[in-house]
Amino acid sequence: MKKKSVSSSLSRRQFLKGFGSGVAGSVALNKIASALPLQKTLEKAANDANRTPLNLSVNGKTYRLSVEPNRTLAEVIREDLQLTGTKVVCNHGECGACTVLLDGEAVYSCHILALDAEGKSVTTIEGLLGGEELHPLQKAFVKKDGIQCGFCTPGQIMAAQALLLKNPRPAKEDVLEGMSGNLCRCGAYPKIIESVLEAAKTD
Amino acid sequence: MADSKIIKSKYFFEEDFTEELAEVSANKYADWNKKELKVVGKPVSRVDGYDKVSGSAVFTFDVILPNMAHAKTLRCPHPHAKIKRINTKKAEKIPGVLGILTYENAPKISWYGKSFLFDPHLRYEGDEVAFVAAENERIAEQALKLIEVDYEILPFVTDAAEAMKKDAPKLYDDGNIRGGKPSVYERGDIDKGFEEASAVAEQTYKTQVEIHNPTEPHCSVVNWDGDYLTIWDSTQGVFSVRDRVADVLKLPASRVRVIKKYMGGAFGAKLEAGKYTVMAALLARKIGRPVRIALDRREMNLSVGNRPDSVQKLKGGATKDGRLTALYQYSYGAAGAHPAGAGCSWALRTMYLCPNVKTEEYTVYINAGRARPFRAPGHVQGFFALEALIDELAEKIGMDPLEFRIKNHTDRDQVFDAPYTSKLLLDAYRVAAEAIGWKNRPQPAGSDAGPLKRGIGMSSQIWWGGGGPPAYATLKLNRDGSVRIIAGSQDIGTGTYTILAQVASEVLEIPMEKVEVLLGDTAVAPYCGSSGGSTTAPSVSPAVRDAAEQMKAKLLSGAAAHLNVSESQLVYRNGVIHTKGKNKKSMTIREIARKMGERVLVTTGKREANPDGYAINSFGVQFAEVEVDTETGKVSVKKIVAAYDIGRVLNPKTLENQIHGGIIQGLGFALFEERIIDRNTGKVLTTNLHDYKLPTVKDTPQIDIRIVSKGDSKISNTGVKGVGEPAMIPTPAAIGNAVYNAIGKRIKSLPITPDKVLTALQS
Numbered sequence: 001m002k003k004k005s006v007s008s009s010l011s012r013r014q015f016l017k018g019f020g021s022g023v024a025g026s027v028a029l030n031k032i033a034s035a036l037p038l039q040k041t042l043e044k045a046a047n048d049a050n051r052t053p054l055n056l057s058v059n060g061k062t063y064r065l066s067v068e069p070n071r072t073l074a075e076v077i078r079e080d081l082q083l084t085g086t087k088v089v090c091n092h093g094e095c096g097a098c099t100v101l102l103d104g105e106a107v108y109s110c111h112i113l114a115l116d117a118e119g120k121s122v123t124t125i126e127g128l129l130g131g132e133e134l135h136p137l138q139k140a141f142v143k144k145d146g147i148q149c150g151f152c153t154p155g156q157i158m159a160a161q162a163l164l165l166k167n168p169r170p171a172k173e174d175v176l177e178g179m180s181g182n183l184c185r186c187g188a189y190p191k192i193i194e195s196v197l198e199a200a201k202t203d
Numbered sequence: 204m205a206d207s208k209i210i211k212s213k214y215f216f217e218e219d220f221t222e223e224l225a226e227v228s229a230n231k232y233a234d235w236n237k238k239e240l241k242v243v244g245k246p247v248s249r250v251d252g253y254d255k256v257s258g259s260a261v262f263t264f265d266v267i268l269p270n271m272a273h274a275k276t277l278r279c280p281h282p283h284a285k286i287k288r289i290n291t292k293k294a295e296k297i298p299g300v301l302g303i304l305t306y307e308n309a310p311k312i313s314w315y316g317k318s319f320l321f322d323p324h325l326r327y328e329g330d331e332v333a334f335v336a337a338e339n340e341r342i343a344e345q346a347l348k349l350i351e352v353d354y355e356i357l358p359f360v361t362d363a364a365e366a367m368k369k370d371a372p373k374l375y376d377d378g379n380i381r382g383g384k385p386s387v388y389e390r391g392d393i394d395k396g397f398e399e400a401s402a403v404a405e406q407t408y409k410t411q412v413e414i415h416n417p418t419e420p421h422c423s424v425v426n427w428d429g430d431y432l433t434i435w436d437s438t439q440g441v442f443s444v445r446d447r448v449a450d451v452l453k454l455p456a457s458r459v460r461v462i463k464k465y466m467g468g469a470f471g472a473k474l475e476a477g478k479y480t481v482m483a484a485l486l487a488r489k490i491g492r493p494v495r496i497a498l499d500r501r502e503m504n505l506s507v508g509n510r511p512d513s514v515q516k517l518k519g520g521a522t523k524d525g526r527l528t529a530l531y532q533y534s535y536g537a538a539g540a541h542p543a544g545a546g547c548s549w550a551l552r553t554m555y556l557c558p559n560v561k562t563e564e565y566t567v568y569i570n571a572g573r574a575r576p577f578r579a580p581g582h583v584q585g586f587f588a589l590e591a592l593i594d595e596l597a598e599k600i601g602m603d604p605l606e607f608r609i610k611n612h613t614d615r616d617q618v619f620d621a622p623y624t625s626k627l628l629l630d631a632y633r634v635a636a637e638a639i640g641w642k643n644r645p646q647p648a649g650s651d652a653g654p655l656k657r658g659i660g661m662s663s664q665i666w667w668g669g670g671g672p673p674a675y676a677t678l679k680l681n682r683d684g685s686v687r688i689i690a691g692s693q694d695i696g697t698g699t700y701t702i703l704a705q706v707a708s709e710v711l712e713i714p715m716e717k718v719e720v721l722l723g724d725t726a727v728a729p730y731c732g733s734s735g736g737s738t739t740a741p742s743v744s745p746a747v748r749d750a751a752e753q754m755k756a757k758l759l760s761g762a763a764a765h766l767n768v769s770e771s772q773l774v775y776r777n778g779v780i781h782t783k784g785k786n787k788k789s790m791t792i793r794e795i796a797r798k799m800g801e802r803v804l805v806t807t808g809k810r811e812a813n814p815d816g817y818a819i820n821s822f823g824v825q826f827a828e829v830e831v832d833t834e835t836g837k838v839s840v841k842k843i844v845a846a847y848d849i850g851r852v853l854n855p856k857t858l859e860n861q862i863h864g865g866i867i868q869g870l871g872f873a874l875f876e877e878r879i880i881d882r883n884t885g886k887v888l889t890t891n892l893h894d895y896k897l898p899t900v901k902d903t904p905q906i907d908i909r910i911v912s913k914g915d916s917k918i919s920n921t922g923v924k925g926v927g928e929p930a931m932i933p934t935p936a937a938i939g940n941a942v943y944n945a946i947g948k949r950i951k952s953l954p955i956t957p958d959k960v961l962t963a964l965q966s
Contacts, residue, residue, distance in 0.1 A: 070341075079339075084265035085258020087467070089418045090500045094892040097418060125258035134257060142252035145856050148864055149696030150255030151264075151418040151467025157256060179900045183892060185418050185468050186696055187867030189903040191860050 054118055058083070059127030065114075073117050074098045074109035077124060085125035085154045089183075096182030099155040099162075100124050106162035106181070125154035128161065137161055137199040146195030148186035156182050160196045170200055206230055210812050214819070215667035216736040217471070217576045218544055225673035228749045228809040234916045235709075235851070242709040243921075246856035250701045250715065251694070254465070262465045263437040264497055266424040272301050274483055274496040275343035277333040277350055278506065279325040282570040282885030283359035283372065286323040286352060291333065294349040299338035302490045303346070304482055309334075312451045312481065315541035315573065317375055320451070320478055325354075326374050326540035327570050328886050329505030334482040336494050359570040359885040363512065363537040366569045374540055374568040381538060381566040388552060388562045390617065396529025396559025400520025402599040408517065408588035409952035410547075410935075412537070412878040413510035414503070414895055415577055419467020421507045422497035423480040425487045432484055433460045439473045439695055440733025445725045447476035452484060456725075463723035466695055470868070471576035472508040474735050504890040508575030509878060511536040511545035511566075515588040525602045525610040527557040535565035536584070539573035550585030553820075554665050555593070556613035570885055571878075576735060578865070579666060579928035583872060583935060587953060590662040590936035594943065598648075604940075605636055608663055616818035624814065624917035628663065628822040631846035634909045636661075638844040639826035649947020654833045657841075658945025661826045662936035668737030668849075668925030669819025669918055674810040675729035676743060678707065678750035680758075684778070684793030685717040688750070692731035692743045693723045697927060698857030699739055703747045705853060706921065710751035713778045713792065729807060737821070737925025740853060742810050745919035750808025757804055761795040814917050821924040823847035825866070827904075827937035831945040833964055836957030838942055840870055840904040843934065850924035851914035858926060862908050865930020871898040873935035874954050 051066040058081060067076055077086050077100065086109060089097035093111035100109045101123035128135035134142070137160055147153050156179065163170060163178030170178065175196045184192060206229035213222040237244060254260035291303045306321035314320045321331060333350050337343035358372035365371055366379040373379060397403060424435040432454065438444050441461040449459040466473070479496045487494040498507065513536040520529040536545030548562035577583075597607040612629060615622050636642075644659035645651045651658065676690040688707055694700045704718040711718075721728065731743050755775060762780040763770045766788050774781045781789045796804065813819060828842040843866050852858050875896035879888045889895040914922025935953060943949045948963035 078265075082267060083258070084261065084267070087262075087264070087418070089420075089467075090892045092500065092891050092893065095418070125256075129257055134253065138256040141256045142248050145249060145252075145860050147249065147252060147255050147696075148860055149418065149468045150251070150260055150465060151262060153255050154258045176901050176903075183418070183897050183899060185416055185470075185868075185897060187864035187898065188860055189867060189898075189900045190863045190906055192900065193903070 052115060054115055056114065056117055056122065057120070058122045059124060067114050069113070069115055071114050072110050073100070073112045073114045073122070076114040077109060083124050083126050087151055087154060089152065096159060097152050097155040099158040099182065101158060101162055104162065104165050106159050125157060128157070136202055137164065140199035140202065141195040144191050144195040144198050146188060146192040148188045152182060152184045156184065156192055160199065163196070164200060168200060170196070172197065207809055212672045212812065214669060214671035214813060216732065216738060218546065218549065218581050223673060226809055227672045227812045230749055230752065232748065232752055232920045235914055235922070237913060240709060242705045242715065243853055244851070245854070247701060247705055247715060247854055249698055249857065250704050250720065260465045262419055262467055263422050263424060263435045263463065264419050264467065266435045266495070268424060268426055268493040271424070271493045271495050272336040272338065272490060273340045273343055274334060274336045274486065274494050275340060275347055276331055276479060276502065277335070277347045278502065279328060279330040279332055281325065281354055281356055282328050282361060283357040284325045284354040285357060286325065286332065287355050288353040289333070290351040293351065294335065294346040297342060297346050297349065299342035300346045301336045301338070301492065302486050304334040304486055305332065309485060314478060318541060320481060327572055329502065329572055330540070331478055334486060336486045336490055361569050361571050361880045361882060361885050363535050363567040363569055364514065366537070366567045367535065367565065374570065379568040381542060381568065385563040385565045386546060388548065389560070391559035393529055393531055393559050393561040397520045399522065399528040401523045402596060403518065403520045404592055404595040404599055405518040406592060406595060406951065408515045408591055410513045410584040410587055411953055412512045413577060413872055413876050414878050415470045415472035415508055416503060416892065416895065416897065417468030417470060417472060420498045420503055421473060421477055421479065422495070423477065423483055424493060424495045425480065425483045426493040427488055430454070431458050433462065434480060434484070435462050436480060437466050437473060438463050439469045439693055439735055441693060441723050441725050442691055442730055443474065443733050444476040444480065448481060448484065451481055460724070460726040463693055466693065469695055470578045471580065471735060474576060474733050477507065500892060501890040504878070504895060505887055506572050508577070509539070509572060510577035510580065510583070511538060511543065511574040513545070513547050513584040515547065517588050517592045519592050519596050521596050521600055523600055525600060525607050527555055527611045529559040530557050532562040535567055537569045537571065538566045539571050540568060541573040543574035544580065545574060547581040547585035549581055550589045552618055553616065554589060554663055555608065555611035556617070557611065571880060578868060579932045582666060582928070582932045583869065586662055586664065586932055586936045587939055591939055591949065591951070594940050605632060605641060605661060608632070616820070619818055621816055621818045624817045624819050625848065625912065625915045626822055627848035627911045628824065630911040631822065631824045631848055631909070634911060635824050635826050635844045635846035638907050638909065639828060639842070641826065644944055647947070648944045651945060656831045656833055656945040657828065658831065658941045658943070659826060659828050660937050660940025660942070660944050661824060662933035662940065664823040664825070664929055664933040666737060666821050666929045666932060667819065668741065668821045668928060669813060670738035670742030670925065671813045672810040674731045674742040674746045676746040676750045676808045677729055678754050678806050678808065680754060680796055680804040682796045684713070684791060684796055685719070686711065687719045687721060688747055689721045689728045690731050690743055690746065691725060691728035692739055693734040695734045697739065697861055698854060699734070699743070701857060702740055702744060702853040706744050706747045707751045710748055711755060711778060711792070712776065737927045737929065739925065741919060741923045741925050744853060744921040744923055746808040746810045748808065748920045750806045753806035753808060754804060757806065758792060758795050761799065762790045765790060765795065765798055811919055817917060819918055819924070821847065821849045821926065821929045823929050823933065825933040825937045827934070827941040829938060829941040829945055831942060831960060833946065836960035838874055838955055838960065840938060842905040842907065844907045844909070846909040846911055847926065847929060848912040849910065849926045849929060850912050850918065851922040852910055853921070853923060859908055861926055862930040863906055865927065866906055866934050867898050867903065869931045869934020870902060870904070870938065872953060873938040877954050
C-alpha cells in the first residue's frame with residue numbers, strides 16, 4: 001500500500017473540515033437518492049414542477065433559478081449560469097479546481113448542493129474582475145506565471161483570494177497551508193507560491 | 204527568398220522514429236546573437252495569461268453549443284469478459300435519453316489493431332460497452348444503470364510476470380507477449396565486456412504504473428453540419444485526431460475540422476484520437492444534435508493511458524579505473540490490454556560510453572487499461588534503474604559517482620554512430636555539483652547521524668527533442684501593421700502561444716501586442732506535428748522565424764517600390780524602413796500595408812531540414828537533496844539542482860515553470876504515485892485523486908535551475924531543443940540515489956514509500 005506524506009494528507013483533511021455544509025450536502029444527496037425509486041427520481045428530475053426555487057447570489061447578482069435539489073453548486077454555476085471559469089476536475093472534493101468563495105470562505109463547489117448556497121454570497125473567478133480589468137491577484141498570477149495549462153488556475157486563484165482575505169500578509173508557510181487543498185498536475189507550484197506572495201505584497 | 208525543397212525527414216518523436224516527406228525551408232539566416240536579442244530569450248509574460256486567470260479561457264470542457272446533448276460511457280466492471288447479451292430497452296425509455304450505441308448497432312470500426320471501437324470481447328475493467336446520449340449528464344448516467352448486460356466472466360491476469368507464463372489466461376489467441384518475442388538490441392560483445400570487467404554489479408529494479416491524470420478530462424464536443432464534422436477536442440494533436448476520425452468515418456479530411464484552443468494538461472495521454480470522440484460523432488449524426496462527452500476521474504484512471512510498469516534486471520561491468528565495459532538489460536513491462544510500447548532501454552543504450560551492450564525487452568499484455576506515451580516514455584523508468592546501477596558500480600570500484608559518469612562521457616551517439624550537434628553535459632555536471640554542494644554529501648552512505656538523515660544523489664539525462672520538419676507557420680500582415688501567426692501546432696500549457704509571438708516580434712521588430720497567434724485548428728492552419736516528444740518549440744519556432752523573415756523581405760521590396768530606390772539602399776530598423784545616408788526617407792510597416800490596399804501580405808515559413816550525419820539530443824543532470832525520517836520512513840525532497848543543455852532558451856519564465864513541473868511530476872513518481880490493482884479481483888483500487896496520490900504544493904522542494912547552453916545553430920535558425928521531457932527524466936533516479944546516500948540502503952522499487960524505507964532500514 002502507498003502512503004501519502006503525513007503532513008500533506010492531514011492538511012487536505014483540515015482543508016475539508018472547513019466545509020460543514022459540503023459534507024452535509026453529500027449526505028443529503030444520498031438520502032434523496034435512496035428514498036425514491038430510480039424511475040421516480042428520474043421523472044421528478046425531468047419534471048419542472050419538482051424543481052425547487054433558488055435565489056442564488058453570484059458575483060453580486062441575484063439569479064432566480066429553479067433547480068433539482070440534487071444538483072451541486074458547481075453544476076449550477078457552470079451549466080445554468082454558464083460561468084465556465086469554475087472547473088470540475090475530480091468532482092469528489094479532492095482537488096480544489098472548483099473552489100469558489102461562499103461568504104468569503106473557500107469551498108469546493110462540486111461538494112456542496114446549490115440549494116445550500118441560498119442566502120449566501122458566492123464569488124467565482126469571473127467575480128474577481130472589475131469589468132474587463134483583472135484583480136491584482138489575477139495580475140500577480142500573470143506576472144509571476146503561476147499558470148501552466150490553466151485548468152486548475154481559477155481554483156488556485158480563488159483559494160488564494162480566500163487566504164488573502166483572512167491573512168493579507170501571509171508568510172510562505174501560510175501560503176503552503178492555504179493552497180494545499182488545490183492540486184496542480186502541471187506542477188506550477190513554485191510559481192503559484194510566488195504569485196500569491198506577490199499579490200500579498202502589492203495588494 | 205522563399206526557397207524550399209521536399210525531403211525525407213526522419214527524427215525521434217517520443218520513443219520512435221517519425222518519417223515523413225516534408226517541404227523544408229532552404230533559407231539561411233544569421234545566427235541570433237543573444238546580446239542583440241530584444242524579445243527572444245526575455246522573461247515575457249504569457250500572452251494567454253489574461254484568458255487563463257480571468258476564467259474566460261474556453262477549454263474543450265467548457266464548450267457549450269445550442270441544443271447540445273451529453274454523453275456517458277458504460278464501461279466493463281470486470282477485468283476480462285465477453286458480452287453474452289445486451290439489452291438497452293429500459294434505458295431507452297427514460298425521458299431525456301436520446302440514443303444508445305453498442306456493438307450491436309454501431310459500425311464495426313477497427314481499433315487498437317486487433318480490436319474494435321465496440322468489441323464484445325472486453326479485456327480490462329473500463330473497456331467500452333455502450334455509449335449513451337441524453338439531455339444532460341445525469342440522465343445519461345441513470346441510463347447506464349438500466350442497460351442490462353450478461354457478461355461471460357473470463358479468467359484474467361493483471362501482472363506482467365504472471366502474464367508471461369505459458370498457462371496464463373490469454374488476452375489474444377497468439378499469446379500475451381507482444382510480437383511473440385523480445386525486442387533485442389546488441390552492440391559489441393557482451394560476454395567479452397564482462398570478462399574485461401574487474402567489478403560487476405547486478406540488480407533488479409522495478410517501477411510502477413503511473414496515471415497521467417491531467418486536470419481537464421479527456422473530452423470532445425462534436426457537431427455535424429450535413430457531412431461536415433467539427434470537433435472541439437482536448438488534444439495534443441489536432442491533425443492526428445482529424446486524420447484518424449476522417450479515416451474511420453470514411454470522410455475526406457477536408458470535411459473534418461478539429462479545434463483545440465486551450466487544453467488542461469495531457470502529458471502524452473492525449474496524443475491520439477479517443478474512442479469517445481468517434482462514438483460521439485456516430486451518435487451525434489444519428490440523433491441530429493451536437494454531443495459533448497467528458498470522461499470522469501474514474502474513467503481517466505482506468506481507460507485513457509498510463510506509464511507502463513517495468514521490471515528491469517540490469518548487469519554492468521567496469522574496470523578498476525572506471526571504464527564501463529559491459530551493460531546488459533533484461534526487462535519487461537505491461538502494455539495493458541492493447542498494443543503499446545513498454546520498452547525502457549534507451550537510457551542504457553545511449554547515456555554512457557560503453558562498447559558492449561545488450562538489451563532484451565518484453566512488452567506484455569495484461570487485463571488493464573492500455574499504456575500511452577507519458578512524459579519521456581521509457582526514459583523515466585530506464586534512468587531510475589540505470590543510474591542506480593551506475594552508483595552501485597561506482598561504489599564497487601571505490602570511485603566518486605560523478606567522476607565515474609564523467610569518465611564514461613561520450614560525444615558520439617553510439618546507436619547511430621554519429622556526433623551530437625552539441626553536448627554540454629560536462630558543464631552541466633560542474634555547475635550543478637557546485638550548486639548542490641556535492642563534495643559535502645554524507646560519506647559513506649548512511650553516515651548522517653539522524654534520526655533525520657540527509658542525503659544527496661544525482662542522475663544524468665539524455666533525450667531527443669530536436670524536432671524537425673514538417674512544421675509550417677503562416678504569417679498574415681494586417682493593414683494596420685499588426686500580424687497574425689497561424690500554425691497547426693498546439694499550446695498544451697507550455698507557453699507555445701507566447702514563444703511563437705516572441706519570435707515574430709523579434710524578427711519584425713514590432714511590439715508583442717501587435718502579434719496574435721492562432722494554433723490548433725485544422726481548418727485554417729498549415730500542418731504541424733502533435734505536441735509531444737519535446738518537439739513543439741524546436742519544430743515550430745524556426746518555421747515562424749522563416750515566415751517572419753520572408754515577411755520582412757516582402758516589406759523591404761514594397762518600400763523599395765514605393766520609394767523608387769533599390770532594396771540595397773534600405774535599412775529595416777524597429778519596424779520602420781529607412782533609406783541610407785542623408786535626406787532619409789522612411790516607411791512604417793503600416794504605411795506599406797496600407798499602400799497595398801486590400802492585398803494582405805501572407806508568407807508561409809517552413810522548418811528547415813535537420814543536419815545530415817548528426818544526432819540531436821538534449822542533455823542534463825539533476826542533483827537531489829533529501830531528508831529521510833528514519834523513525835517514520837518518510838522521504839522529503841529538500842532541494843533539486845537542475846542543469847541543462849537544451850539549446851536556446853526562448854523564454855526563461857515559461858522555461859523555469861516547465862522544468863519545475865517536470866521535477867514535481869518526477870517527485871510524485873518517485874515518492875507517491877501508483878496505480879494499484881487488486882490481484883484477487885483484477886480491479887483498480889486507485890481511481891480518484893484521493894487514492895491516487897499526486898504531489899501537493901507542500902511537497903514542493905527548493906529548485907535551482909542552470910542553463911549551460913546557448914542556441915545550437917546546427918539544428919535550426921532558432922537553435923532550440925525541447926525541455927518538457929528532459930525536465931522529468933532524472934528526478935526519480937536522483938531522488939532514489941539520494942535516499943541511498945542518506946540511509947545506506949537501496950530502495951529498488953518505486954514509489955519510495957515509508958513502508959519500503961522502514962523495511963529497508965530494518966534489513
